[in-house]
Amino acid sequence: MKNILQMAELAAExxxxxxxxxxxxxxxxxxxxxxxxxxxxSFLYAQLGKGRPVAxxxxxxxxxxxxxxxxxxxxxxxxxxxxxxxxxxxxxxxxTLDPAAVxxxxxxxxxxRSLCEKTFILNEICKSVIDEASLxxxxxxxxxxxxxxxxxxxxxxxxxxxxxxxxxxxxxxSQWFVDTFGVDGTAVIGNQTPLYFSMSVTDVYGTLRAGxxxxxxxxxxxxxxxxxxxTLNRYRVNxxxxxxSAYGIAANSGLFEIEKPKYLKKALFAGEVMPAKTLGYxxxxxxxxxxxxxxxxxxETTDICTxxxxxxxxxxxxxxxxxxxxxNCGVFILNSEGLEAAPGEEGELYVRGTFVSPGxxxxxxxxxxxxxxxxxxPAYPEICYKTGDIVRINPxxxxxxxxxxxxxxxxxxxxIELGEIENVAQTVGDVRECACTYDAEAESIHLFYTADKTExxxxxxxxxxxxxxxxxxxxxxxxxxxxxxxxxxxxRKNLERSL
Amino acid sequence: xxxxxxxxxEINPTAQVDETTELMEEGVLDSMSMVMFVSALCNxxxxxxxxxxxxxxxxxTPECVRDFIAELxxxxx
Numbered sequence: 270m271k272n273i274l275q276m277a278e279l280a281a282e283x284x285x286x287x288x289x290x291x292x293x294x295x296x297x298x299x300x301x302x303x304x305x306x307x308x309x310x311s312f313l314y315a316q317l318g319k320g321r322p323v324a325x326x327x328x329x330x331x332x333x334x335x336x337x338x339x340x341x342x343x344x345x346x347x348x349x350x351x352x353x354x355x356x357x358x359x360x361x362x363x364x365t366l367d368p369a370a371v372x373x374x375x376x377x378x379x380x381x382r383s384l385c386e387k388t389f390i391l392n393e394i395c396k397s398v399i400d401e402a403s404l405x406x407x408x409x410x411x412x413x414x415x416x417x418x419x420x421x422x423x424x425x426x427x428x429x430x431x432x433x434x435x436x437x438x439x440x441x442x443s444q445w446f447v448d449t450f451g452v453d454g455t456a457v458i459g460n461q462t463p464l465y466f467s468m469s470v471t472d473v474y475g476t477l478r479a480g481x482x483x484x485x486x487x488x489x490x491x492x493x494x495x496x497x498x499x500t501l502n503r504y505r506v507n508x509x510x511x512x513x514s515a516y517g518i519a520a521n522s523g524l525f526e527i528e529k530p531k532y533l534k535k536a537l538f539a540g541e542v543m544p545a546k547t548l549g550y551x552x553x554x555x556x557x558x559x560x561x562x563x564x565x566x567x568x569e570t571t572d573i574c575t576x577x578x579x580x581x582x583x584x585x586x587x588x589x590x591x592x593x594x595x596x597n598c599g600v601f602i603l604n605s606e607g608l609e610a611a612p613g614e615e616g617e618l619y620v621r622g623t624f625v626s627p628g629x630x631x632x633x634x635x636x637x638x639x640x641x642x643x644x645x646x647p648a649y650p651e652i653c654y655k656t657g658d659i660v661r662i663n664p665x666x667x668x669x670x671x672x673x674x675x676x677x678x679x680x681x682x683x684x685i686e687l688g689e690i691e692n693v694a695q696t697v698g699d700v701r702e703c704a705c706t707y708d709a710e711a712e713s714i715h716l717f718y719t720a721d722k723t724e725x726x727x728x729x730x731x732x733x734x735x736x737x738x739x740x741x742x743x744x745x746x747x748x749x750x751x752x753x754x755x756x757x758x759x760x761r762k763n764l765e766r767s768l
Numbered sequence: 769x770x771x772x773x774x775x776x777x778e779i780n781p782t783a784q785v786d787e788t789t790e791l792m793e794e795g796v797l798d799s800m801s802m803v804m805f806v807s808a809l810c811n812x813x814x815x816x817x818x819x820x821x822x823x824x825x826x827x828x829t830p831e832c833v834r835d836f837i838a839e840l841x842x843x844x845x
Contacts, residue, residue, distance in 0.1 A: 514800070
């Protein structure tokens with residue numbers, strides 16, 4: 270295969286009537302999906318030609334997925350935009366993306382038009398006639414190194430970075446995913462993450478690769494635990510791949526004492542550190558029957574580069590390893606001297622191989638900064654991605670995640686990973702969530718947390734017992750709720766500003 | 769009703785809320801703040817809210833919340 274559409278076409282040939290994608294309002298079979306996407310593709314090619322970015326401005330829906338594939342049929346590159354993103358930020362993205370057009374619907378057309386004059390309404394263009402000759406021509410000229418999509422993440426400077434992901438990246442990545450977790454046509458995947466977030470790539474292309482079924486769970490499900498369990502059971506969802514915060518909803522509400530997702534077989538997570546208490550709750554209720562795995566990676570390696578299957582019937586370590594590299598993806602660690610780290614020594618994680626993106630869209634400077642020649646193989650060109658993640662290898666040969674390079678601080682001569690403090694604080698009393706920030710000027714570490722009962726004094730007393738003195742936070746703040754960014758992750762910059 | 773609206777304003781200070789605001793659709797509450805909201809209601813009205821009652825019908829708008837709490841307390845709120 271050289272093009273991700275071949276996965277959809279293969280599934281449409283083998284199981285034309287099988288449901289591919291489902292949202293609150295509608296569902297679409299593989300045959301219908303390919304048909305609609307071809308119609309959209311034929312229209313877009315006639316209007317725009319090929320090889321340019323086209324932005325999608327739609328709710329998470331069957332339509333949005335059809336639009337994604339339609340753009341790919343036209344030989345263009347898709348970018349999914351968060352419809353709740355402030356227009357100022359979208360304008361920043363569009364300044365580097367320069368999209369040829371935007372695809373939207375009646376509901377969002379007005380905003381879409383204010384961002385890009387050339388806005389097409391999906392309902393109108395998906396009735397176009399299929400132009401097989403042009404679609405064949407486009408496919409014939411393509412290679413698997415062509416861009417499939419551009420995914421924007423927030424850079425540390427606040428300037429969004431658009432990671433380019435190719436067909437080859439996704440073909441290779443999705444193959445690893447289905448092989449490793451035994452995903453086949455019987456899988457019903459319950460999607461939680463938005464389509465502008467890299468974890469959804471696994472949901473969407475894992476589904477196409479396996480000829481499975483993907484349920485796009487409505488966001489509000491995650492506010493009502495019983496509704497969530499009901500929905501999972503109604504669709505017989507047997508695989509989930511969620512951020513740990515979403516797992517926390519069941520754990521914090523005691524959902525499984527009332528209702529359990531009956532069909533669940535595989536529970537995967539990524540995107541944040543999984544709190545030991547949350548995983549413990551899930552494993553107590555599903556330990557024997559469900560496979561749990563911790564996946565790890567950045568958008569720049571398609572979604573994931575390492576993974577760890579949590580052993581059954583064993584004590585869960587406080588800090589869950591991120592495991593070993595995925596098949597067809599290489600990782601190595603360089604210490605602060607730029608040499609390969611010795612076993613147990615900490616350093617920065619680098620990734621090489623076919624999951625690695627070619628770079629950032631329209632941003633040669635940032636690309637050169639993060640996509641670098643492999644210093645361990647100087648004799649021939651090989652580009653690796655510098656993750657900015659600090660890791661080390663434990664005696665079992667598994668990678669441990671210690672924190673972000675930019676969260677690593679040096680205070681009074683000690684090098685400290687803020688994530689290490691968070692891991693310990695997480696285990697105290699009824700602490701639900703926590704996050705640390707560092708005020709370099711005052712040399713003070715702030716710990717923010719949420720809990721029903723555990724008070725600041727109690728937390729500090731427990732931390733004093735459990736960690737080295739030099740790690741102790743200087744100030745502890747109990748908050749009713751921690752601020753989150755658009756992806757649902759804890760917003761540390763916001764916490765810093767609140768001081 | 770004022771109590772309910774005040775709790776909501778405290779949880780999400782930037783949101784515009786009145787009696788008929790769609791709390792989920794308009795992003796006043798999300799999965800995290802929902803937990804807070806339920807626990808604040810329990811304290812304010814001295815009631816226990818069972819997880820079985822934390823469903824969209826009871827939390828769609830502040831009016832729905834009021835009716836639900838009234839039923840739970842057995843008197844108007």
